Amino acid sequence: MSVIVVIPTYNEADNIVPLCKALLSLALELEILIVDDASPDGTGELAQELADTECKIRVIHRAEKLGLGTAYTHGLNWALENTNANLIAQMDADFSHDPTSLPSLVEVATRNTIAVGSRYVMGGGIKNWGLGRRFLSKAANLYVRTILSLPIADVTGAFRCWPRCILSKIDLSSVQASGFAVLPEMLFRAKHQGFSITEVPIIFEERRVGQSKLTLGIAVESFSNVWYLRWRKLSRHADLSP
Numbered sequence: 001m002s003v004i005v006v007i008p009t010y011n012e013a014d015n016i017v018p019l020c021k022a023l024l025s026l027a028l029e030l031e032i033l034i035v036d037d038a039s040p041d042g043t044g045e046l047a048q049e050l051a052d053t054e055c056k057i058r059v060i061h062r063a064e065k066l067g068l069g070t071a072y073t074h075g076l077n078w079a080l081e082n083t084n085a086n087l088i089a090q091m092d093a094d095f096s097h098d099p100t101s102l103p104s105l106v107e108v109a110t111r112n113t114i115a116v117g118s119r120y121v122m123g124g125g126i127k128n129w130g131l132g133r134r135f136l137s138k139a140a141n142l143y144v145r146t147i148l149s150l151p152i153a154d155v156t157g158a159f160r161c162w163p164r165c166i167l168s169k170i171d172l173s174s175v176q177a178s179g180f181a182v183l184p185e186m187l188f189r190a191k192h193q194g195f196s197i198t199e200v201p202i203i204f205e206e207r208r209v210g211q212s213k214l215t216l217g218i219a220v221e222s223f224s225n226v227w228y229l230r231w232r233k234l235s236r237h238a239d240l241s242p
């Protein structure tokens with residue numbers, strides 16, 4: 001099974017090279033697609049240098065910071081349209097998602113189900129987060145799960161692996177959110193279309209280096225987007241399927 005891993009980056013100059021090395025050392029038939037939004041710290045140039053010497057690495061350079069949600073949807077769509085990978089994975093660049101966990105997600109996704117890396121199932125967990133951040137994450141998950149009736153413990157994580165045949169049936173161009181809210185939205189759409197979703201335990205670690213990009217605007221979008229999705233689901237004219 002061939003896999004392409006989509007990685008959005010914004011100011012990840014300290015992480016992108018070691019992450020690509022770690023991924024390419026896995027026993028997987030794997031390619032990497034980096035989606036960089038003109039990172040001021042030179043991540044895009046570093047990624048391009050990697051891509052120039054390693055044909056398994058590609059880079060999409062976007063002209064400005066357009067949000068991690070659109071970076072994911074753009075990259076996932078590009079992978080569908082421009083590669084033949086059987087599985088399309090996604091992960092953050094900051095080592096919060098341990099590259100050595102990717103094979104377990106890949107293994108699950110080969111069974112025609114969306115593999116969702118989960119901190120909140122047996123065997124999963126979080127390292128180096130204070131009580132406040134843990135509480136916020138748990139509360140955000142409970143909020144989204146309840147409003148969208150999603151029977152998934154971790155709907156806000158980005159470490160996932162999609163079978164091509166499932167991802168290609170989700171209309172990525174109609175995904176509404178641009179920030180973190182894309183993450184629950186895509187699961188909501190997949191569930192709504194009847195696809196199987198399986199949670200795979202992961203240990204999530206606080207980013208090693210670099211800065212968080214969470215802003216108030218992104219938080220507000222995450223809060224309000226669930227109501228938009230619920231409203232669309234309830235209103236007769238809305239069809240979330242392609």
Ligand SMILES: Nc1nc2c(ncn2[C@@H]2O[C@H](COP(=O)(O)OP(=O)(O)OP(=O)(O)O)[C@@H](O)[C@H]2O)c(=O)[nH]1
Pocket residue numbers: 007008009010011012035036037065066067068071091092093094096206207210211212213214
């Ligand atoms: N292309 C692109 N990538 C982004 C953007 N915002 C964030 N990212 C990337 O998306 C991933 C997740 O962002 P993080 O800043 O780590 O968000 P977080 O995990 O909630 O915050 P931390 O606590 O700092 O880890 C990382 O790989 C970022 O580099 C963006 O606007 N564009």
Ligand SMILES: [Mg+2]
Pocket residue numbers: 092094096207
């Ligand atoms: Mg992070």
